[in-house]
Amino acid sequence: MTVDGQPVDAARPYLFNDRNLNHYRRALVDGIDRVASRVGRTERPFSGVSPAPLAHEISAVDLDRPLHDTAAALDELEEVYLRDAVYFHHPRYLAHLNCPVVIPALLGEAVLSAVNSSLDTWDQSAGATLIERRLIDWTAGRLGLGPYADGVFTSGGTQSNLQALLLAREETPACGRAVVITSAAGHFSVRKAAKLLGLGPDAVIEVATDADRRMRPDALARDLDRCRREDRPVMAVVATAGTTDFGSIDPLPEIADLCAQDGVWLHVDAAYGCGLLASPTRRHLLDGIERADSVTVDFHKSFFQPVSSSAVLVRDGAVLRHATYHADYLNPAGQRTPNQVDKSLQTTRRFDALKLWLTLRIMGPDAVGELFDRVVDLAADAWALLAADPRFEVVTKSQLSTVVFRYLPKNIGLADEANLYAREALAASGEALVAGTRVDGRHYLKLTLLNPETTPDDIAHVLGLLAGHAERYVDARIPAHAR
Ligand SMILES: *Cc1c(COP(=O)(O)O)cnc(C)c1O
Numbered sequence: 001m002t003v004d005g006q007p008v009d010a011a012r013p014y015l016f017n018d019r020n021l022n023h024y025r026r027a028l029v030d031g032i033d034r035v036a037s038r039v040g041r042t043e044r045p046f047s048g049v050s051p052a053p054l055a056h057e058i059s060a061v062d063l064d065r066p067l068h069d070t071a072a073a074l075d076e077l078e079e080v081y082l083r084d085a086v087y088f089h090h091p092r093y094l095a096h097l098n099c100p101v102v103i104p105a106l107l108g109e110a111v112l113s114a115v116n117s118s119l120d121t122w123d124q125s126a127g128a129t130l131i132e133r134r135l136i137d138w139t140a141g142r143l144g145l146g147p148y149a150d151g152v153f154t155s156g157g158t159q160s161n162l163q164a165l166l167l168a169r170e171e172t173p174a175c176g177r178a179v180v181i182t183s184a185a186g187h188f189s190v191r192k193a194a195k196l197l198g199l200g201p202d203a204v205i206e207v208a209t210d211a212d213r214r215m216r217p218d219a220l221a222r223d224l225d226r227c228r229r230e231d232r233p234v235m236a237v238v239a240t241a242g243t244t245d246f247g248s249i250d251p252l253p254e255i256a257d258l259c260a261q262d263g264v265w266l267h268v269d270a271a272y273g274c275g276l277l278a279s280p281t282r283r284h285l286l287d288g289i290e291r292a293d294s295v296t297v298d299f300h301k302s303f304f305q306p307v308s309s310s311a312v313l314v315r316d317g318a319v320l321r322h323a324t325y326h327a328d329y330l331n332p333a334g335q336r337t338p339n340q341v342d343k344s345l346q347t348t349r350r351f352d353a354l355k356l357w358l359t360l361r362i363m364g365p366d367a368v369g370e371l372f373d374r375v376v377d378l379a380a381d382a383w384a385l386l387a388a389d390p391r392f393e394v395v396t397k398s399q400l401s402t403v404v405f406r407y408l409p410k411n412i413g414l415a416d417e418a419n420l421y422a423r424e425a426l427a428a429s430g431e432a433l434v435a436g437t438r439v440d441g442r443h444y445l446k447l448t449l450l451n452p453e454t455t456p457d458d459i460a461h462v463l464g465l466l467a468g469h470a471e472r473y474v475d476a477r478i479p480a481h482a483r
Helices: 018-041 051-059 070-080 103-115 127-143 157-170 188-196 217-229 252-262 273-278 317-323 353-362 365-387 412-429 456-477
Strands: 150-154 179-183 204-207 234-240 266-270 294-298 310-314 392-394 402-407 433-439 442-448
Touching: 018 070, 051 070, 103 353, 127 150, 127 273, 127 310, 127 353, 150 157, 150 317, 157 188, 157 234, 157 266, 157 294, 157 310, 157 317, 179 188, 179 217, 188 204, 204 217, 217 234, 217 252, 234 252, 252 266, 273 294, 273 365, 310 317, 353 365, 365 392, 365 402, 365 456, 402 412, 402 456, 412 433, 412 442, 412 456, 442 456
Parallel strands: 179 204, 179 234, 234 266, 266 294
Antiparallel strands: 150 310, 294 310, 392 402, 402 442, 433 442
């Protein structure tokens, strides 16, 4: 086998090593070219494909018959994946918390997977461990967690929340019937974590929120009181800095005061809102976060990083010992090298931190924060557009970059169906993607804006499409004489 006329190791051409560097360069550049040409031709965020035909094509691939050819495999990949993928770089992808990614991070991804360091122990990573630690220190510094802070990169906010609650539980005396308090707008991963930790089905208490979907400190105080009277230890209050649906930031200073009074662990889930840490203009929205015992940050949401890139931070690094186990072959007790496995729920672990490192070293934090600022501004524009449009009703004004709204049909009884239909019809057209959610039992639509390239015109265009779909649905159900 030759690549560009250069020989590769005939016996083992696929192994990444010094003899196959031409193959390595060529294969990656080919792959990058395919992605680039696909992105260059992408006019819509989605093809609108439905699962059945795609499943048919994918099951027709015979995995026991290799193609032995990179170009042929990439041709096939075009059909089974690239052609119909959902493209987050597209300005009319407005659905979930998926960001367009920055190029320095893509470079990091290519480097980290080739070198393939594993961040469990020093002897599998060397400098990678130290780079991760620097980034944890940098993040803790931006959070203001103080001199003893520490943390570790994780696979995502779900794992970060789980680990934080594990630590909180271990720090809670007599945690038999322990409860976790979060707001009704908190993330479902808090419930999942409670279940994984073996807490009972009634272990998560939902505090009421105000009209802006922020946790109400007076309601929290009452819930804390009630738990005290019922002799149920509160192992953590989980405040959310950027709720997934409403972009609301719980009142952190007031919540921190209540937690301090009762000696309760405060976890702040900033999976979404962490982008404010880099914002040149809006960092103050996170004021109070410096009083948290633990914090979740998802760089793969508001730092424009590819999945996965997340971390859990703690005020007192010593608590991470609750995640420490010793294996003779890996990190024997008493060893003096820095072993991140001592702080992590994972063992073998990707060097995801490299993506953030290159992002900060090439772009710098202000440039990242400006991207996030831009989408927060855009959400305010989108809210204003909707508030002025009689076809729609818009819910609370987000502090971040979501907008929750619904189409209001002439026959209000059809509102739920019409909004569900409009969202699906829009997705099937591939013209744009928006999300759906429920507010007080009713179906709403949601824009999650994370693309600084999206313009108010894009949003106006998508609202027109949604209204058109919803109107057609309603018209087909109201007899002509009653319209
Ligand atoms: C997305 C999100 C999570 C979960 O994070 P993953 O990275 O998807 O696991 C947790 N909390 C909030 C507030 C989120 O928005």
